[in-house]
Amino acid sequence: MPHTVIPIANPRPLDFDAALIRKLSQNGPRYTSYPTADRFSEAFGYRDYLQAVAGLRTRGSLKPLSLYLHIPFCESVCYYCACNKIVTKNHDKAVTYLGYLKREIEMQGRLFAGMNQVEQLHLGGGTPTYFTDAQMEELMEHLRRWFQFAPDGTGEYSIEIDPRTVSRERVLSLRRQGFNRVSLGVQDYDPAVQAAVNRIQPEAETQAVIDAAREAGFRSVSIDLIYGLPKQNVFTMAQTIEKVIKADPDRIAIYNYAHMPHLFKPQRRINEADMPSPDERLDMLGLAIRRLEQAGYVYIGMDHFAKPDDDLAVAQRQGRLHRNFQGYSTHADMDLVSCGVSAISAVAATYSQNVKTLDAYYDLIDKNELPVARGIRLGMDDALRRTIIQTLMCHFELSMPSIEQGYPIAFAAYFAPELERLKVLESDGLVTIGPEWLSVTPKGRLLIRNVCMVFDRYLQQAAPAPRGSTSYSRTI
Ligand code: SF4
Numbered sequence: 282m283p284h285t286v287i288p289i290a291n292p293r294p295l296d297f298d299a300a301l302i303r304k305l306s307q308n309g310p311r312y313t314s315y316p317t318a319d320r321f322s323e324a325f326g327y328r329d330y331l332q333a334v335a336g337l338r339t340r341g342s343l344k345p346l347s348l349y350l351h352i353p354f355c356e357s358v359c360y361y362c363a364c365n366k367i368v369t370k371n372h373d374k375a376v377t378y379l380g381y382l383k384r385e386i387e388m389q390g391r392l393f394a395g396m397n398q399v400e401q402l403h404l405g406g407g408t409p410t411y412f413t414d415a416q417m418e419e420l421m422e423h424l425r426r427w428f429q430f431a432p433d434g435t436g437e438y439s440i441e442i443d444p445r446t447v448s449r450e451r452v453l454s455l456r457r458q459g460f461n462r463v464s465l466g467v468q469d470y471d472p473a474v475q476a477a478v479n480r481i482q483p484e485a486e487t488q489a490v491i492d493a494a495r496e497a498g499f500r501s502v503s504i505d506l507i508y509g510l511p512k513q514n515v516f517t518m519a520q521t522i523e524k525v526i527k528a529d530p531d532r533i534a535i536y537n538y539a540h541m542p543h544l545f546k547p548q549r550r551i552n553e554a555d556m557p558s559p560d561e562r563l564d565m566l567g568l569a570i571r572r573l574e575q576a577g578y579v580y581i582g583m584d585h586f587a588k589p590d591d592d593l594a595v596a597q598r599q600g601r602l603h604r605n606f607q608g609y610s611t612h613a614d615m616d617l618v619s620c621g622v623s624a625i626s627a628v629a630a631t632y633s634q635n636v637k638t639l640d641a642y643y644d645l646i647d648k649n650e651l652p653v654a655r656g657i658r659l660g661m662d663d664a665l666r667r668t669i670i671q672t673l674m675c676h677f678e679l680s681m682p683s684i685e686q687g688y689p690i691a692f693a694a695y696f697a698p699e700l701e702r703l704k705v706l707e708s709d710g711l712v713t714i715g716p717e718w719l720s721v722t723p724k725g726r727l728l729i730r731n732v733c734m735v736f737d738r739y740l741q742q743a744a745p746a747p748r749g750s751t752s753y754s755r756t757i
Contacts, residue, residue: 295580296724297567301709303559309730310737311583312674313606314632315667316657318625320739321634325656327645333631333658334392337616344615345431346393347401348424349607350382351621353639354411356446359480360550361468361510361538365623365637366407378639379416381646383423385620388651390427393618400431401615403607404440404460410447414454421458433461437592437612439501441466444486449493456497463494464503464532469510470521477511477555484524491528501591504530508565509538511555518565519572526576532593533578533586534608535569537562570727581609582674582729602675609675622652630659662738665690670733677721677729702735 310317351365354375358368367374390397402424412420430436439462440455447455455463467487468480475481494502504525508518525533540556542548557565570580578586579594585608587593596602596611603610605617606625617627623637633656636642645652659667665688672679681692693700703719706712711725712732721732734740 294574294723295570295726296722297570297727298710298724299563299567301711301724302563302727305709305711305728305731307731309734309740312670312730312733313604313608314625314627315670315737316632316659316663316739317737318632318634321632321655321657323655325631325633325653325658327651327653329631329656329658330626330628330633330651330653331392333629333633336629337396342396342616343398344396345398345400345612346396346428347605347607347610347612347615347617348399348403348428349617349619349621349624349626350386350402350404350409350420351406351619351624351635352378352382352404352409352411353407353622354378355406355408355443356411357479358547359468360478360547361507362547363539363541363545364407367639372411372413374639375411375413375416377643379412379420381643382621383420384646385652386423386427388646388649389618389620392651393428397428398431399428400436401607401610401612402430402436402438402459405607406441408443408446409440410442410451410455414451417455417458430459433459437462437610439464439607442490444490445480445482447490449489449496452490452493453497456494456499461499462501462503463490463499464505464534465490465530467504467525468507469513469517470524471512471517474510474512474517477552479550488528491530501531503532503534504528506533506535506569507538508535508569509540509557509562511551511553511557513557513565514561515564515568518568522569522572526572531588531591533573534584535566535573535586536584537566580726582677582726583609585609597675600676604671604674630664632657632659661688664688666736666738669736673719673721673733673736674729677726679719680717681719682717696736698741699735703732706732706735 353365353367355366355368356370438460440460441464443466465487469475470484491502506525540548573586577589579589581587581593581597592611593602593609601611601613603613605627616629619626621635622639622642623635625632625634633653635652636645636654642652668687669679669684685692700714703712703714707714710722711728713720713722721729725732
């Protein structure tokens with residue numbers, strides 16, 4: 282099938298080449314971290330984390346922090362879900378969890394005393410709004426006791442909202458509690474698709490939350506969509522995208538549904554006969570991209586679109602976009618401190634992940650230990666490759682001399698095998714390799730994960746991702 286360049290007033294239009302995507306799409310990591318979470322080891326524990334924080338203190342770190350809190354509860358299960366969540370209508374569980382979460386926050390607060398400026402906060406889940414308004418108030422007050430938050434104009438304070446769980450008053454309250462960005466789970470507006478994934482969410486309900494967020498003065502409203510769900514087709518997708526454009530969010534994320542029922546039990550309830558074919562998925566993606574770009578949205582990268590005047594798009598144009606566990610960010614290289622079950626921190630040159638079950642989490646906190654289950658300390662090679670992967674994901678180009686300035690290597694010699702592999706991608710039209718710059722072409726941008734995978738040493742060492750890895754999905 283011939284490909285078309287999408288003509289829009291976008292400084293970086295995508296070139297949607299369906300044949301190329303069909304040829305090259307493969308399983309790969311999303312690179313919210315490098316090394317990816319499936320490479321973390323249980324040999325890294327609580328004491329290693331303490332050591333990493335002690336290292337920051339010795340170096341007199343004054344960098345602001347990013348905080349992430351994981352609230353794992355949901356009232357009902359969406360069949361496509363691959364998140365770490367606990368489905369229960371027993372809200373007493375949230376009372377207990379909040380108590381332990383506050384204890385973990387206090388432990389982290391004490392650890393970071395004197396270097397506890399925060400410029401970014403994200404509440405994810407599960408469903409953060411499973412907490413009542415009063416519980417959220419209690420949590421935010423507690424956070425302010427242990428961390429110093431930058432003013433509203435500087436800080437980026439976001440929360441994931443399930444529109445089925447909040448009223449207009451609740452949205453106004455979240456704004457008063459200090460949040461200034463919201464991201465709304467929508468996935469698809471079509472009633473048949475919603476029924477097929479057990480997530481009934483009338484359009485009016487979603488719109489009421491968007492209207493309330495505008496009324497409350499949230500700086501940014503984001504909508505999450507998924508393509509590849511049962512009962513979806515190009516027609517339903519066209520309607521959903523038109524509704525999204527009409528709703529006018531600042532950011533849109535459109536994720537590829539990764540059907541892995543052997544890993545995620547809820548997905549076994551999806552009727553596979555209702556799922557769109559790979560070609561239909563591609564058509565849906567092509568249509569979504571075309572319409573979003575025509576409507577003026579800019580492709581940021583890795584499933585994300587934003588209005589040209591949104592902070593993310595501006596940061597990308599100015600070369601100061603970053604990527605971390607929460608996705609794209611305008612804030613540079615902050616240490617990320619995460620609390621809650623399964624949450625992942627990134628402090629100094631380490632990653633560490635908390636235990637995944639409530640029992641293990643409560644047990645360790647009762648012992649006055651931070652509930653770290655596993656992690657990794659990055660060596661020089663990891664840090665170097667992380668820089669390269671993050672740069673490519675954010676900017677679609679890489680200055681080889683600038684890498685040589687930051688690291689004690691000669692790029693061409695150190696990455697000789699990678700440059701050979703990149704030549705294959707160059708012949709496919711995904712990248713161009715100059716004497717100084719590696720650039721991802723407009724048609725390579727949708728396949729950016731393929732380019733990054735070239736630099737992933739763990740993949741090249743032919744150590745397959747362990748079964749059970751949740752980091753890998755089709756690159757498109
Ligand atoms: S998709 Fe979100 S709301 Fe649905 S079960 Fe998963 S975490 Fe809960």
